Amino acid sequence: MKIALLGYGKMGKVIERIALERGHEIVLKKDEFNTYDGLSTAAVAIDFSVPTAAVNNISAAFNSGVPVVSGTTGWLEHYDEMIALCKEKNGGFISSSNFSLGVNIFFGLNEYLAKLMAPFDSYNVSMEEIHHIHKLDAPSGTAISLAQGVIENSSYDSWALDETKENTIRIEAKRIGEVPGTHTVNYDSAIDSIEIKHTAHNREGFALGAVIAAEWLAGKQGIFTMKDVLNL
Ligand SMILES: NC(=O)C1=CN([C@@H]2O[C@H](COP(=O)(O)OP(=O)(O)OC[C@H]3O[C@@H](n4cnc5c(N)ncnc54)[C@H](OP(=O)(O)O)[C@@H]3O)[C@@H](O)[C@H]2O)C=CC1
Numbered sequence: 447m448k449i450a451l452l453g454y455g456k457m458g459k460v461i462e463r464i465a466l467e468r469g470h471e472i473v474l475k476k477d478e479f480n481t482y483d484g485l486s487t488a489a490v491a492i493d494f495s496v497p498t499a500a501v502n503n504i505s506a507a508f509n510s511g512v513p514v515v516s517g518t519t520g521w522l523e524h525y526d527e528m529i530a531l532c533k534e535k536n537g538g539f540i541s542s543s544n545f546s547l548g549v550n551i552f553f554g555l556n557e558y559l560a561k562l563m564a565p566f567d568s569y570n571v572s573m574e575e576i577h578h579i580h581k582l583d584a585p586s587g588t589a590i591s592l593a594q595g596v597i598e599n600s601s602y603d604s605w606a607l608d609e610t611k612e613n614t615i616r617i618e619a620k621r622i623g624e625v626p627g628t629h630t631v632n633y634d635s636a637i638d639s640i641e642i643k644h645t646a647h648n649r650e651g652f653a654l655g656a657v658i659a660a661e662w663l664a665g666k667q668g669i670f671t672m673k674d675v676l677n678l
């Protein structure tokens with residue numbers, strides 16, 4: 447299958463290796479400076495770029511009739527525009543803050559725990575995410591997805607970075623060395639604590655998940671999630 451890489455940084459390069467290992471062909475490696483030449487020949491585009499480039503990249507793919515797997519984080523304020531464009535162009539779209547199998551299982555665990563904890567207001571929930579020092583956005587997209595999972599299943603109604611407020615999930619974002627991505631959800635009371643944690647050891651899981659999502663999306667129209675891809 448022909449794949450266009452929109453963003454060819456740390457993630458783009460791991461995705462390229464895994465895609466080639468799985469027999470795919472890379473027809474475009476878009477970085478900050480080159481053009482979209484080759485995009486329209488792709489069966490699917492995979493966007494792992496920067497928050498300021500994601501909307502242009504995704505739009506370019508939909509306008510070329512190419513379905514998109516998007517992993518870029520930090521552009522959520524434009525999400526509805528991209529959904530509208532996808533529908534207008536009868537496109538295919540999977541966007542996820544985290545494509546790894548482990549984190550998608552962790553998302554389910556987080557929602558289940560939030561439901562269990564909802565009746566017990568002696569516990570306060572908070573989250574911590576740790577990433578490498580090059581990361582541009584905070585909190586991470588994964589931490590925002592985890593917070594949304596709690597909000598949908600409890601009386602919490604918002605999240606805030608480094609702030610403690612009533613009915614608000616406090617998220618702490620740490621930037622340390624080359625950490626690939628660690629997320630912790632903590633329920634704390636005066637008596638005890640319950641903690642769930644996902645630790646990525648490298649970028650392989652994110653990249654493999656994105657390639658599997660691309661294989662699944664090729665030839666499809668509509669808006670999907672990793673739950674559809676992984677049958678979760
Ligand atoms: N959903 C998931 O599972 C995961 C998501 N991510 C997210 O993916 C994104 C990329 O991460 P990562 O690879 O580590 O970041 P990098 O900074 O290593 O790579 C970003 C790439 O985007 C390129 N870029 C900049 N401007 C444009 C543009 N206008 N069009 C196309 N590409 C452009 C940069 O090009 P240049 O080299 O020329 O500057 C660079 O190669 C981040 O938002 C990160 O949060 C990361 C891991 C997993």
Ligand SMILES: O=C(O)C1=N[C@H](C(=O)O)C[C@H](O)C1
Binds near residue numbers: 587589
């Ligand atoms: O920037 C990263 O590296 C990562 N970003 C994603 C996020 O913001 O959640 C996913 C992963 O944690 C790595």
